[in-house]
Amino acid sequence: xxxxEQDPGPLSVPEGAIVSLNCTYSxxxxxxxxxxxxYSRKGPELxxxxxxxxxxxxxxxxxxxxxxxxxxxxxxxxxxxxxxATYLCVGSGTYKYIFGTGxxxxxxx
Amino acid sequence: xxxxxxxxxxxxxxRGQDVALRCDPISGHVSLFxxxxxLGQGPEFLTxxxxxxxLDKSGLPSDRFFAERPEGxxxxxxxxxxxxxxxxVYLCASSPAGxxxxxxxxxxxxxxxxx
Numbered sequence: 001x002x003x004x005e006q007d008p009g010p011l012s013v014p015e016g017a018i019v020s021l022n023c024t025y026s027x028x029x030x031x032x033x034x035x036x037x038x039y040s041r042k043g044p045e046l047x048x049x050x051x052x053x054x055x056x057x058x059x060x061x062x063x064x065x066x067x068x069x070x071x072x073x074x075x076x077x078x079x080x081x082x083x084x085a086t087y088l089c090v091g092s093g094t095y096k097y098i099f100g101t102g103x104x105x106x107x108x109x
Numbered sequence: 110x111x112x113x114x115x116x117x118x119x120x121x122x123x124r125g126q127d128v129a130l131r132c133d134p135i136s137g138h139v140s141l142f143x144x145x146x147x148l149g150q151g152p153e154f155l156t157x158x159x160x161x162x163x164l165d166k167s168g169l170p171s172d173r174f175f176a177e178r179p180e181g182x183x184x185x186x187x188x189x190x191x192x193x194x195x196x197x198v199y200l201c202a203s204s205p206a207g208x209x210x211x212x213x214x215x216x217x218x219x220x221x222x223x224x
């Protein structure tokens with residue numbers, strides 16, 4: 001079993017939809033949780049960074065962490081075609097990032 | 110300022126050849142990481158440097174993989190006697206000071222194809 005599990009998708013939604021992306025993790029030592037976005041043939045870029053449980057909002061993006069259920073979520077409001085990418089969730093308790101498989105998202109114009 | 114850069118961006122090697130992949134981290138960043146990303150998968154940790162010291166190489170798949178950062182800036186990942194299973198994207202990341210809560214900034218990756 002992988003330490004971070006993520007549905008690979010693909011997930012297709014119409015423009016303007018609310019997107020929900022989710023991960024589960026198994027390592028109780030994880031304290032830091034991140035979402036990276038990766039466009040095709042590019043490196044991952046940080047979207048959201050959360051320490052421990054709670055919510056964090058940045059523009060159209062909201063990250064949620066529930067440590068009691070070991071569940072990580074990313075919500076994208078008013079999705080745009082430019083949001084089409086692979087979204088990687090990450091857990092970490094040290095310098096070592098543990099990535100999920102990534103979920104491919106396609107936002108249709 | 111400039112981000113993390115990697116070269117070459119694409120590399121085709123014949124099975125058995127040696128390859129060297131270069132990473133230029135963000136200037137002044139103390140920590141440097143290498144990850145391997147297979148097709149359709151998330152990146153997997155390979156190794157970690159703090160300045161010139163390689164503090165963790167637990168993710169290197171075999172003794173054919175070797176990484177160095179001799180002057181604490183540029184790093185090279187070398188793969189000897191490449192095999193088809195080495196085909197992947199190799200990502201380099203850096204962070205400012207090596208603290209646990211720091212963000213890692215990723216380069217564009219080197220896409221390696223072993224024929």
